[in-house]
Amino acid sequence: MTLESCVIAEKKPLLTVAEAQQRIHEAIVPLTESEIVPLKQAFGRVLAETVFAPIDLPSARNSAMDGYAFASETFSQTLTNVGTSWAGKPFEGVLKMDECVRIFTGAVLPENADSVVMQEHVTVNSSQIIFPEDVKLKKNVREIGEDVRVGDALCSANKILTAVDLGLLAAAGVENVSIIRQLKIAYFSTGDELLPLGESLAPGKIYDSNRYSLHGLLQNPCYQVTDGGVIFDDKDELKRTIIQAASAFDMVITTGGASVGEADYVKEVLDECGEVNFWKIAMKPGKPLAFGKIGACYFFGLPGNPVAVTTTFDIIVKPAVARLAGANVKKPWQFAAICTTPLKKSRGRQEYQRGILQQTETGEFQVVSTGHQGSHILSTASLANCYIILAAECTNVQIGETVTVVLI
Ligand code: AMP
Numbered sequence: 001m002t003l004e005s006c007v008i009a010e011k012k013p014l015l016t017v018a019e020a021q022q023r024i025h026e027a028i029v030p031l032t033e034s035e036i037v038p039l040k041q042a043f044g045r046v047l048a049e050t051v052f053a054p055i056d057l058p059s060a061r062n063s064a065m066d067g068y069a070f071a072s073e074t075f076s077q078t079l080t081n082v083g084t085s086w087a088g089k090p091f092e093g094v095l096k097m098d099e100c101v102r103i104f105t106g107a108v109l110p111e112n113a114d115s116v117v118m119q120e121h122v123t124v125n126s127s128q129i130i131f132p133e134d135v136k137l138k139k140n141v142r143e144i145g146e147d148v149r150v151g152d153a154l155c156s157a158n159k160i161l162t163a164v165d166l167g168l169l170a171a172a173g174v175e176n177v178s179i180i181r182q183l184k185i186a187y188f189s190t191g192d193e194l195l196p197l198g199e200s201l202a203p204g205k206i207y208d209s210n211r212y213s214l215h216g217l218l219q220n221p222c223y224q225v226t227d228g229g230v231i232f233d234d235k236d237e238l239k240r241t242i243i244q245a246a247s248a249f250d251m252v253i254t255t256g257g258a259s260v261g262e263a264d265y266v267k268e269v270l271d272e273c274g275e276v277n278f279w280k281i282a283m284k285p286g287k288p289l290a291f292g293k294i295g296a297c298y299f300f301g302l303p304g305n306p307v308a309v310t311t312t313f314d315i316i317v318k319p320a321v322a323r324l325a326g327a328n329v330k331k332p333w334q335f336a337a338i339c340t341t342p343l344k345k346s347r348g349r350q351e352y353q354r355g356i357l358q359q360t361e362t363g364e365f366q367v368v369s370t371g372h373q374g375s376h377i378l379s380t381a382s383l384a385n386c387y388i389i390l391a392a393e394c395t396n397v398q399i400g401e402t403v404t405v406v407l408i
């Protein structure tokens with residue numbers, strides 16, 4: 001690239017965060033390959049097919065209370081207790097005129113019974129059960145199918161299965177489910193200055209922290225994650241490693257070397273061995289971010305600065321991996337909050353400043369800056385529970401102004 005074309009390229013308006021997110025959404029084709037696993041192994045995974053109820057829930061009419069069951073048609077104030085219906089051991093007979101049974105929660109009602117009265121509301125006189133004057137008929141009965149009908153959708157395709165979902169599927173007797181296969185992701189750090197933990201720091205060297213952040217950020221049962229280690233600032237080595245990784249993984253993420261320095265080869269390498277969808281976005285932190293594809297593998301070249309890594313991951317990469325994994329992705333909720341510290345901001349890029357969101361006793365949301373906002377300042381990022389989103393055109397924020405926040 002000549003100096004002149006460099007300058008022209010620089011002057012092109014950067015993609016906005018929303019445009020970048022949209023381009024990623026369009027570029028990513030969700031995985032569809034599936035595997036069948038026992039229900040417990042499906043926790044946190046993406047359902048491949050809608051599961052329909054094989055039975056009604058409840059599958060039998062049963063009692064919601066410990067009490068006495070009877071038929072409302074033949075009810076009289078005093079009934080004779082003729083037996084017991086236990087959970088798991090129903091009363092076998094049919095109730096005759098003036099008869100009731102002792103019944104426990106979850107126990108099946110005798111065929112012709114339709115009412116249960118709580119044990120606390122009756123008077124027991126040996127086998128004679130005396131019901132209250134104001135007895136309510138046809139109460140405390142759980143009807144067949146009132147939860148789920150045979151054939152109803154229990155859980156829809158592309159849902160991430162929660163603990164409640166596992167309970168629901170188990171209640172319906174579903175033993176195995178079909179889930180989307182795990183997404184294979186590899187991540188690498190780049191940089192000659194990086195040292196692994198355990199080594200002594202030498203002049204100019206720093207510990208590689210990005211791979212630790214990514215390790216945490218990628219904890220998810222839907223992902224099978226490989227730490228690829230450090231790639232030195234050597235273009236050939238970078239190229240070789242990325243090409244090799246692209247053939248084995250669904251997604252490759254690198255950090256560092258994505259900018260315009262002499263030792264920044266990521267964008268160049270992506271250009272040479274794949275397709276660059278975009279490079280650089282109007283986001284702070286996180287401007288030098290490359291997205292593209294190498295063969296069938298999606299590639300993210302994240303910035304090197306540690307806070308730019310975690311922020312671009314949360315805002316850009318996280319929805320992308322979730323989409324590739326086949327999950328229904330919902331936009332995270334945003335809140336309006338009163339800013340209680342002044343914020344420095346210059347026009348140009350959308351900023352994601354680190355903040356602490358809290359709720360006052362009256363329910364109002366307030367947000368305070370965590371302090372120094374440099375993209376190398378991990379300590380203030382560690383204090384944050386939210387990003388304060390400041391639009392590209394916005395400038396300094398004064399105390400008392402309303403800002404938009406999103407939870408981390
Ligand atoms: P770069 O984009 O490679 O120029 O990196 C930008 C800044 O992030 C530099 O100060 C790097 O030393 C730092 N950096 C890059 N990679 C890492 C990493 N893995 N861990 C910690 N800092 C890093």
Ligand code: MG
Nearest residue numbers: 190191256257
């Ligand atoms: Mg570097």
